[in-house]
Amino acid sequence: MTQKANILLVDDRDENLIALEAALTSLDQNLVRANSGEEALKHLLGTDFAVILLDVIMPGMDGFETASHIKQREKTKDVPIIFLTAQEIDRHQVFRGYASRAVDFLIKPFDPWVLRSKVEVFVELHQLQAQMREQARTLQRDLGQETGEPGKALAEQLAQRTGQVQADLEAVRDRVQDTYGDKDRALVEELHRLDRSIDRLSTLVETLHGPE
Numbered sequence: 001m002t003q004k005a006n007i008l009l010v011d012d013r014d015e016n017l018i019a020l021e022a023a024l025t026s027l028d029q030n031l032v033r034a035n036s037g038e039e040a041l042k043h044l045l046g047t048d049f050a051v052i053l054l055d056v057i058m059p060g061m062d063g064f065e066t067a068s069h070i071k072q073r074e075k076t077k078d079v080p081i082i083f084l085t086a087q088e089i090d091r092h093q094v095f096r097g098y099a100s101r102a103v104d105f106l107i108k109p110f111d112p113w114v115l116r117s118k119v120e121v122f123v124e125l126h127q128l129q130a131q132m133r134e135q136a137r138t139l140q141r142d143l144g145q146e147t148g149e150p151g152k153a154l155a156e157q158l159a160q161r162t163g164q165v166q167a168d169l170e171a172v173r174d175r176v177q178d179t180y181g182d183k184d185r186a187l188v189e190e191l192h193r194l195d196r197s198i199d200r201l202s203t204l205v206e207t208l209h210g211p212e
Helices: 014-027 037-046 063-072 091-099 112-142 148-180 185-209
Strands: 006-010 030-034 051-055 081-085 104-107
Touching (some): 006 037, 051 063, 051 112, 104 112
Parallel strands (some): 006 030, 006 051, 051 081, 081 104
């Protein structure tokens, strides 16, 4: 059974957090609230998140500063961040946003369908990445321990599972292409990151399998 993903919702106004929860409840994932950038950073210390929805305008540490701290941490640097802003994005905001390596902007009031659809893809990619990490751990544990026919049997089993993850990734890629084309930089980058993970795992599988 696939484990539920954690989604971090960061906004200083409770009514905005309620609206986000209403839009995302149907995804049936774990929705975690934070009322400030500082609280968001505390959550990130011990919890793995699939995506962060981050308000830009907050008292104290604003969204840009919060994102900068998130991206500076090794553990959280690859977590996708979607900025939420009630204001029209000016060139200065765009510069600050991409300088902090956040991946997307959505303007309030947001379309719940668009938000839910985009978050759903990030959740699916996160879960695929988790599967890849688990298979990589299995391979690294068994490399050098299994030889001959048992090792090859394990390699065949893992190769099939890797192939299934790759097929699932291609299905997500097709959906992203149909919905967003190549314009969504955030999703394209996440797809590329998974491609690299699959390549690394396939190399490990081939190593375990050994020469024909």
